[in-house]
Amino acid sequence: MSIEEITVFVTLYIAIRHYSRHTHALPQQRAIDARGEHIGIIGLYGVLAFLLTLAVKPVLVLPADVNSDNVQTVATRQAEDTAGSGIFVILGNTSKIVLFCVLLILCKRAYDRWRSGFFIFCAIVVVLVNVYFNISITRIRMIFAAVIGLYFLSLLFKRIPKTAYILAAIICIVGFINISLFKFSYALNGTNNIQLMTATMTAQFQDYFAGPRLVGQMIDMHSTYHRQINLSTFFNDFLGSVPFVSNYVDQTNRINYYFNSYNNINNSTLIAPVLGTGYDYFPAFPFFFTIMFEFFVIKFDSLMISTSKISYRYLYAYMGFCCAMCMGYSTQNIFAVFASTFIPLLALLKINDWIILRFANTTYNPVRILNSSKV
Numbered sequence: 001m002s003i004e005e006i007t008v009f010v011t012l013y014i015a016i017r018h019y020s021r022h023t024h025a026l027p028q029q030r031a032i033d034a035r036g037e038h039i040g041i042i043g044l045y046g047v048l049a050f051l052l053t054l055a056v057k058p059v060l061v062l063p064a065d066v067n068s069d070n071v072q073t074v075a076t077r078q079a080e081d082t083a084g085s086g087i088f089v090i091l092g093n094t095s096k097i098v099l100f101c102v103l104l105i106l107c108k109r110a111y112d113r114w115r116s117g118f119f120i121f122c123a124i125v126v127v128l129v130n131v132y133f134n135i136s137i138t139r140i141r142m143i144f145a146a147v148i149g150l151y152f153l154s155l156l157f158k159r160i161p162k163t164a165y166i167l168a169a170i171i172c173i174v175g176f177i178n179i180s181l182f183k184f185s186y187a188l189n190g191t192n193n194i195q196l197m198t199a200t201m202t203a204q205f206q207d208y209f210a211g212p213r214l215v216g217q218m219i220d221m222h223s224t225y226h227r228q229i230n231l232s233t234f235f236n237d238f239l240g241s242v243p244f245v246s247n248y249v250d251q252t253n254r255i256n257y258y259f260n261s262y263n264n265i266n267n268s269t270l271i272a273p274v275l276g277t278g279y280d281y282f283p284a285f286p287f288f289f290t291i292m293f294e295f296f297v298i299k300f301d302s303l304m305i306s307t308s309k310i311s312y313r314y315l316y317a318y319m320g321f322c323c324a325m326c327m328g329y330s331t332q333n334i335f336a337v338f339a340s341t342f343i344p345l346l347a348l349l350k351i352n353d354w355i356i357l358r359f360a361n362t363t364y365n366p367v368r369i370l371n372s373s374k375v
Helices: 002-019 040-056 071-082 086-114 117-133 139-157 162-183 194-203 205-209 212-225 231-239 255-262 274-281 288-305 310-324 331-359
Strands: none
Touching (some): 002 288, 040 086, 040 331, 086 310, 117 139, 139 310, 162 194, 205 212, 212 255, 255 274, 288 310
């Protein structure tokens, strides 16, 4: 784990030097150009995809119900709703991001035109609603929405009331406590004892950041299951997170499954850390996945600050955030985001650009204004 820390710093240094090599300095952040970003295609997609998912698989787009007394019922229903719903996983993940970006673009355009604080207020509401709609059993999704949303507010409007930060913090704190009470209800004996919940979460704190206990367990697990771990396991680990394809993958032949079996857990609630997964596949060099994801952090950051489009910038920021969490995530967590969110959304944005360029009127006659050049 100490060597992993060193490789992280070396990787970040090399990646920064690589992406700043041509300019001899870190890339300057490009200004946002909301007026030049076309939203017709992606806006239509966002509305239709959201409504379709809402009608068929509402659990994929609505905030999770974490206040139910019957924890097993909630967990079972969520598992049933998401099983085999590959297309709706993609539609649900991408539609919320698209709608958020479109609404931010509209708020920014209106603000640039009218310079009214009302549109800043509207943008704040959009961010807070997005945070609320990202409340799920996975707490980090809500935190992602809050952090990235506040970042975009400060980027677009410069003057953001402190109230926005306070409200976002309140939503996150309340949501975090509710979700934690739900997740640790097995130890709370049906009560909402926040003190007991905090004690339970503290005892598991290192599990959230792949602490020494989890890495040690992964090393020991390798000695137990090394005969079952093979090339099929490697492909299953990645293909098992891809919508549609996952239905035909042996989910019992994946690292996370073996890790939970090692801990005598019937479901996949424990996350196999990236370093341990690297050790299972590459014992001589277990830092492979860590290096790859940390390099992507700088790559996505470079892409983010070099684009003037809100939609692309949000997508790159989101993926950079996910990759930056690699030491607390697993390979299949991050790859699932790539497969169900990043790749489909990037394809959608490229199609949107292509349609605009393809059907735009590219023929024009320059005119001369007084003694100026032709425009």
